[in-house]
Amino acid sequence: MSIWSVIVAAGKGERFGSYKPLLKIEDKYMLEYSVETISKNNKIEGIVVVCLSNYIQTIRELLKKYNLVKYVVPGGTLRQDSVRKGILKVPEDVEFVMIHDAARPFVSDDIVGRSINAALENGSCVVCVGVNDTVKRVENGFIKETLDRKSIFLAQTPQIFKRKDLLDAFENAMAKRHIFTDESSLMEFQGASPFMILGDASNIKVTYPEDLLLVDKTVSNLEPIHIKEDLIEDKIVIKELNYFVGIGEDIHPFDKERPLYLGGVLIPFDKGLRGHSDADVLLHALIDAFLGASGMDDIGVLFPDTDPKYQGISSLTLLHNVSAIILDKGFKIKNIDMIVFAESPKISSYKDEIISTISNTLNIDKRIVNLKGKTSEGLGFVGREEGIWAKAVVLLIKEEND
Structure with missing residues (x-):
C-alpha cells in the first residue's frame, strides 16, 4: 500500500x-x-x-x-x-x-x-x-x-x-x-x-x-x-501602537426563496435573506466595520450590487478579501464584537460555529471574537419578523516605528 x-x-x-x-x-x-x-x-x-x-x-x-x-x-x-x-x-x-x-x-x-x-x-x-x-x-x-x-x-x-x-x-x-x-x-x-x-x-x-x-x-x-530570524537586526526598534475602531451595521429583509446564512454558517430556517450576494447580514456588518477602521469605503463601494460577479457570492469570500487588504495595509485584528437582532431564529445554538467560522476565515484566535443575539421585544422591522439586523465593532492595531 x-x-x-x-x-x-x-x-x-x-x-x-x-x-x-x-x-x-x-x-x-x-x-x-x-x-x-x-x-x-x-x-x-x-x-x-x-x-x-x-x-x-x-x-x-x-x-x-x-x-x-x-x-x-x-x-x-x-x-x-x-x-x-x-x-x-x-x-x-x-x-x-x-x-x-x-x-x-x-x-x-x-x-x-x-x-x-x-x-x-x-x-x-x-x-x-x-x-x-x-x-x-x-x-x-x-x-x-x-x-x-x-x-x-x-x-x-x-x-x-x-x-x-x-x-x-x-x-x-x-x-x-x-x-x-x-x-x-x-x-x-x-x-x-x-x-x-x-x-x-x-x-x-x-x-x-x-x-x-x-x-x-x-x-x-x-x-x-x-x-x-534572518530579518532581526542588531539594534533596538521602538514601535508605537496605534488603535483604530470601526463600526458596521446591515439589515436585510426575509426572502422565503433563499437559504439563511449568518456568519458564514447555513442556518436551518424556513426563509433566508434577500440580497445580491448570499445576503449574510452579519458578515456584511463585520466587513463594513473592518473597512471603517482601516479608512476605506463601505462594502457597497468595494463590492457593488450592480456587478454580476458578486451575484450569489459567499460573504466569507468577501470577508477574506477584505482581511487580506487590511493586513496588507499593516493592520492587525485585536478584537471583534458582534450583535444579531432577530426575533427568530435564535442564534445561541449556532454561536460557537459562527465564531469558529469567522476566526478560521480571518486566521485569528477565536477568543478575540464575540457574538451576541438580541430580540427587539416585538418592536419595529425586526419585531414584526420582516428581517434581521446586525451590528459589528472591530479594533485594529497598527505598529509604526518611532
Missing part, C-alpha cells in the same frame, strides 16, 4: 508575528525539521509541501536537496483549502495521505512510523495526547461540569487517511460550507471513527512567540540551541 505526505505550511503566522516555516532553529529552518524526519521513513514515497504563494520559490530552493519533495504548491484561503490543494498533487493511485503541520517541527521518527503502521492496519490514524489537568466545561464564564479526562485527548499531527476518502470529504464540506480545523474532524463529519495512537508531548505546535520557550526546552536535552 502506497503513502505520500502533505506538509502544511500555508498559515500567515498572524498570531506568531512572522512566517513560521522560515524561522531559523540552529542550522535549519523550521520547515526542514518535518521534511527531514518524514523523509527518513522508507514507506513514504513522496512529499507535497503547501506554503504561502509569495514564498514558493524560496521554499522550492530550500527543499531541493530533499529528493522525496515532489511538489511545492501555494495554499488556499483556509487550512482545509490548503490541504486539499496538496492532496490533489498526490498521484491518484496512492492510497494513503499523511497530513502534517510544519508548525510541529519535532515530530519523531517513532511517531511517524507508528502512525503509518496504525493507518495501514486500521484504515486511518490520528496522533493524540492525553490531558493531565482536570477538564471543565464552561458556559458564560461559569463552570457547568467536570469532564472525564480519561476519554479526552488533544489531536496533533500526523493524521493519516485514504486519499479518496479525504477528497470526498472535502467536496462534501465545500458543498455544505463547513469549515474544519483538522482532518480528523472533517472525517468525523463524514461519519468516520478515526483510529488513534498516543503521541508525544514533545511534538509541540508553535503558534505564539512564547512557544519558542517550549522549542528551546524540547531540544535542550540534545544540545544548546539558539533561535533566530
